[in-house]
Amino acid sequence: MNPQKQSYIDGAHEGITNQTLQKSLKKIQNGFGHGAMHYWKSMPDPELRKRVKARRMQTLAHADIVLAELAGNIRNRGGNVYFAATAEDAIKYTLEVAEKNNVKRVVKGKSMTSAEVGIDPALEKAGIEVIETDLGEYIIQLAEDTPSHIIAPCIHLNREQIGKLFTEKLGIEYTDDPPTLTQTARKALREKLLSADMGLTGCNIACAETGHVSLVSNEGNIRMSTTMPKVHVAYMGLERVAATLEDQQGMLQLLTRGAALQKLSTYVSFTGGPSEQEDPDGPEEFHLVIIDNGRSKILGDPDFREVLACIRCGACLNICPVYGKIGGHAYNSPYCGPIGAVVTPLMQGINQYADLCKGETLCGACKDVCPVENDLPRMLSELRYRLAYGDSKWQVKPHNSTEGFVFRMWAKVNNSRKLYGSLLGMARWVMKGRIGENGMISKMFGPGKKWTKDRDLPPIAKKTFAERWKTEHKQNRPEKTQ
Ligand code: SF4
Known part of the structure; x- marks a missing residue:
């Protein structure tokens, strides 16, 4: 049996029998999933989703020009831009920057692209300590686990499990009191942030017109990770670009609403170059790594281009009846849920990850809740079609x-x-x-x-x-x- 198929079956079984996960999934689906669906119906600007989607598709159609503008504006401000064709290229570049700057410790902001690339093990192999600074990601890192949700990485763990983990890994007396646990993590992370040489983050949206990268967070860790170390490296998938500031504003409005019904996240950080003389803080070096890793192939296929309009809000996970039962680990990818079921096969191999797209129900809820109205069910059917008949362009052999x-x-x-x-x-x-x-x-x-x-x-x-x-x-x- 294809090892990925076995991992999907095993992961699904584990998810279904994990009572903590089941409780959290129910909560997240009843709260955020149904909440987002309700929100779109009563949104004061009912055309916003359509406008943003249209602009996303226009920008993707001119991605080469828009990315060149973004790179030019960042370089004009003294930042560095590197186009990485593959994950290996991104790793190589990051290691070179780390070596040049004698980096011993890296603090990270939550980034799915970095997980996709696999930079953590590469840095660790080079003798560099890597610390996640998002609380959920930090817990996952301590537990030597992997995230099970795009936005809420440790929903499969309860506070008792986290309490035990903190006792074991951070040496504190056992407690399952959330504020005490949060304070403990805060203290531990503050020390790491103060002594880090490099900050490595993702990029929620980059704006070509102004040449900056915007990052949303609710914990303030992004601000510290991007301004305290002397080097800041930001990873972005090449699709995460807005042509204009106005486009970016629309995307931000939808992103936080889709993710957590928030009008705006607690912090929105804008960065895009080394600090200037009058700045009180900020990095001495800024590097934007624009990663392809299979995206331009998706961009070139009109049947799948739409998936690149995704703004990674996680709303489709929160409503999906399949994700809502099996959880995120079964998908065996940084991208889980319906978006993962489309994007992972396209990036990692349609035959290898065939079960992800075959496992979804095509109920259509993911399309209804998606802030950019991505037609994921259509793309899931497209993938199944290619699996049924084969497709030389995507090197797909008829699956069965x-x-x-x-x-x-x-x-x-x-x-x-x-x-x-x-x-x-x-x-x-x-x-x-x-x-x-x-x-x-x-x-x-x-x-x-x-x-x-x-x-x-x-x-x-x-x-x-x-x-x-x-x-x-x-x-x-x-x-x-x-
Ligand atoms: S496909 Fe839509 S709902 Fe799912 S993560 Fe992307 S933007 Fe959010």
Whole structure:
């Protein structure tokens, strides 16, 4: 079995049986998920989502020009810009910057792109200490775990587990009191922030017109990570760019509302170059690493380009019935939920991550809640289409030739009334001996075994619809009059 498929199945089982996770998922879905859906319906500016989406698509269509403008404006301010074609290029560049500046400690702001690239292990291998400064990410790092939500990385842990973790890793007396735990993390992180040589963050949105990077946070850690160390490196996926300040404003408005029903996050930081003489603080060096890593291929495919309009708010996770049961770990990617089910196969391999797009229900809730109205269900179907028929452009082999054969046979059977009737009769006969006292089949064999593992199967009706129609219609048919 494809190891990724096994990991999806195992991760889903673990998620479903984790009671802490189940409780948190329910809370997050009832609160943020349904809240966002309700919010869009009553938004004072009902056209905002459409306007932002249209501008996102326009910007993506001219991404080369917009990114060149962004890079030019940052360079004019004394910042450095590096275009990384691959994750390896981004790592290489970052290690070079770290080496040049004799970096011993890196403080990080929450960044999914950095997780995608895999910079942490590379820095650690080079003997550099890496500290996450977002509270949730810090907890995950202490637990040597991975995030299970885009915005709320440690929702699978409860406060008792976090209390025990802090006792074990930070040496404090056990407590599960959230303010005490937060203060403990704050104190530990403050020391790291004060002595860090490099800040490594993501980028929520970069504005080409002004040449700056904006970062949202609710904890203030981003401000410290970007201004206290002498070097600031910001990672951005090439799609995270707004052409104008006005575009950026619209995206920010939607981002925080989609993520947590906030009109604006507690902090919004704007950065984009080394500190200037009159600045009280700020880095001596600024580097923006614009990462492709498969994005330009997505950009070049009109069926999938839309996914790059995503502003990573996490609202689709908060409403998805699949994510809402299995949680984020099953997706085995920094991007989970419906957005992950589209973007991960596109970036990591459609065959390898086939189960992510096949596992979603196509219920359409993710599209309804998405602030930029991304049609994720359409793109999930597109991925399934490519898996069914193969696609040389994406190096997709038809995923399951047996499945294809079964459906071709199914089509043949359905086209022949006689064949259909005989097979149905045979199946009825096979099932007969397996019907339990409750009138259901609770144990099947062969491929049916998996179905009855978790639920009963109703037996095939004694008469088909056509047979019943024939007899009942005949009985009710009015007598012919002479
Ligand atoms: S697809 Fe839409 S809802 Fe999901 S993370 Fe992206 S912007 Fe948010």
